Each structure stands twice: as C-alpha cells, then as structure tokens.
Amino acid sequence: MSAHNDGLPEDAAGMNLMLHALVDGELDAAAAMAVERRIAADPKLAAEHARVMALLGAVATLPKPQVSDSFSARIAAMAAVGNVEVLRPKAQPAQAKPARTRWSTRNFGSFDWRAMAASIMISAVLASGATQWAMQPGATDSFAAGVASGHQRSLLATSPVDVVSSDRHTVKPWLDARLGLSPPAPDMAKDGFALIGGRVEVIGGRAVPALVYRHREHLITLVAEPQNAGAVTDPVDLSEGGFSLVQWSDGAFSYWAISDMERPELEDFVARFRAAVVTG
C-alpha cells in the first residue's frame, strides 16, 4: 500500500473507521474531503461505502415505535402529580439482590430503582471530582472526556502531533505562535519520557496546548488548560474506561495527563514532570 500523505490511516481497519465517521458526519471538512478522495480512488472502499449507505437507508425505513396516547398521558400525569410513589405500578420487589457493585461499573447490577435514582443524584453531586468523568455531563467531566477523546483521536490519526520535535525550544515557540501561550515542556528523555512534539486540542470550544511524550511504546498526552491565578491542586486520579488519567494544577495551568499506560507508570510521569518544572 502506498503512502497517501493525507493524514488518514494507512491501514484498512483504520480507514474503515474513517469511512463510517464520514457517513455519520463526524469528520471536519478537511478530513471529509480527504476520505472522499480515498473512496474515489479505491474501488474496494467505494464498494464498502455503497454498502454502508445502503444499510443506513434500510435501517431508516424501519418502523418507529408509536408513543400511544395512553402511554404519554400516563407519563405526563406522573410528572404533574409530582409524586412518583402514586403511580408506582407494583409493590417493591421482595427479592432485591444485594448485588451492589461499584456504581460506576457499566452494568448496574440488580439493585432497586430507589438506589438507582439516588445514585444518579449522588453522581451528579460528585461529578466534579468523581471517577465517572466519561459518563457525566459536569464541566470538569466533559473536559476530561474531551481530553480522552482528543487522545483517542490522536492515536487513530497518522501522527499524534502537529509539530514533531524532541526539542522544547521548537515546541514552545510553535504553541506560542498559535495560542499566545505555552506550558512548560521539560525534556525528560533521561527519565525515559521523551518529548515527541505538541498539538493544539479544542476542548469545550477552547483551543488548548497539548504536549505528547513517549514512554517505551506508549504515548502520553499532556493537555495544559490555562488558568487565571487558579488554585494549586495535587494530582487526582480520574482513570476510567481503559485509560489512565491524572489531573493537577500549578496555578498557571491545569494539567491533564492521559495514557494507556498503567496508572503507577503515569503517576511516575506526573511526579517527574512536576519535579522537572520546579527545577526548570
């Protein structure tokens, strides 16, 4: 397979994902155009594209469930009464099992609906600091989710960085020129964490600098969200869903380090990074 130099994956599996992302309108204009060019040039991709479009057309013709008048009246009445007890159709299940697993696990086990409702409330309250960053809509959590999806996309892309350099004197000016600021970018190659470059992430509508380090075969994305005289906070572990994520602040930046490394290794990175920043 020849290199296309269009920033898209060169392998068939990665390109297949991009094809679906195109169909779903999840690509920006530049990426969409690049994928369309690949489709035009590759009969196999074009055939797959036609199959996916045909399937989506077929799925769209499936009958939608009807919301019966009686059903929506029942739901509306429940809300109007404002008391969920009134319309609870059946007695409480007598056999509610004690399967009270960690409530951030994917399947909620079989605890009863009161516990469920309560846990929804609790998780909303705890959202800013809890481990559920990928599941909850709070501000901190959506930033964490943004960091996570940015990291994920960078792994899918041909290159995880926009500026390739192991030299912080190249990376910092590059970020400065684009954002008017740049975070500390210590070279930690002697600690086993090599700076390989930087990129700009857009998270929650804001452009923020990100550094990329490599540790053996793993990549670490370090997003540095600028703060105006923000609080200094110690590292907090927000790992979830197959990624390790650690967040801390030094007053000037709020840092988010994410990687598929084990958490102790990522914590080691964080400790070394903080030490390197202090000693300049």
Next chain:
Amino acid sequence: MLSSDARADRFSEVVMPHLADALSLARWLIGNATDAEDVVQDACMKAHASIASYAGGNARAWLLTIVRNSCYTWLARNRPRSIVSVGDLGDLDEMTAARAVDVPDSENPEASLIAKPDTAALEAAIAALPQPFRETLVLRDINGLAYRDIAAMLGVPIGTVMSRLARARGLLISDLGRAQ
C-alpha cells in the same frame, strides 16, 4: 431544589419530546415492546426524580442514559443470563480489532442487495447482534446520537464506539447479503 411546578415544566421539556426514542432504545435492548413500555415508565420516574441534575446539553442523550440503565436493571432482574460482563466486553473489542481487516469477499455483497431487505429480516439481523454492538448501532443509527454522546453514555473511548459501530454494520451487511 426545584419546586414541583418547575420540575413538571422541565420534565415536559426534557423528557416528553424523547419518549419515542426512549421506547425504541428499550425495545432493542430488552427485545419486546410491552416490557419496553414498563422500563421506559420506570426510567421516566427516575428522570423525574433527578430532573434537577439535568445540566443542559443534549436532553435526548440524558434521558437515554437513564433508559439504558433502567434496561440493564430490568435485564438483571428478569434475564440475568443476557447481561454481558465487563470482561466479556473487553474480549469482544479485541475480537473486533482482530477481525476488522480482510473480510472474505463472500461477505461483501453488492449494495443493491442490502438496500431493500424486508423489514423482518433486518429486524432479526439487528436483534441477533451481540449486545454491545447492537446497543452502539441503535444509539447511532436509530436514536441518532453523536459518537461523543455515545462514548459518554457507555463510558468507553470514542475509538471503541467507532470500532463497535463499524463491526455492527459489517455484521448486518454480511447477514443481509447472505439472506438474499
């Protein structure tokens, strides 16, 4: 805390417009329309109780998250064997990654064969998908959520959503192609 009038107003804005989506998700996760109504009603009670925690943003995704949780609570009670554990999911994703490349040509039917399947065949093919693939496909292709919303709801990275979706569609395509 909200007054009960404000609660009712917000409920009718946030929940009521998305009942059809809620029913269709529940139907696909649980497998039949009657139980789906019960589960959605249960989910609406939870939504009502926690309406104060709705912080703006995509109301459909917010409601469907609650519906999905209600479905799994229901399944755990009524069909304990159908629940897929987290470990199984990891295996599935690995399997997906390993199988995603080089599908044999026999599983690459002409697009025209897929464009007009009979409804029953298509519904059967979707129902036969392994649960994580079915769930991702329904959230995207039937409920119309964005990758980002699905990733947040399932608590998985966007890349996992993408690979499950591609795998789900691939399975449907080869299933429908074979059925012709």
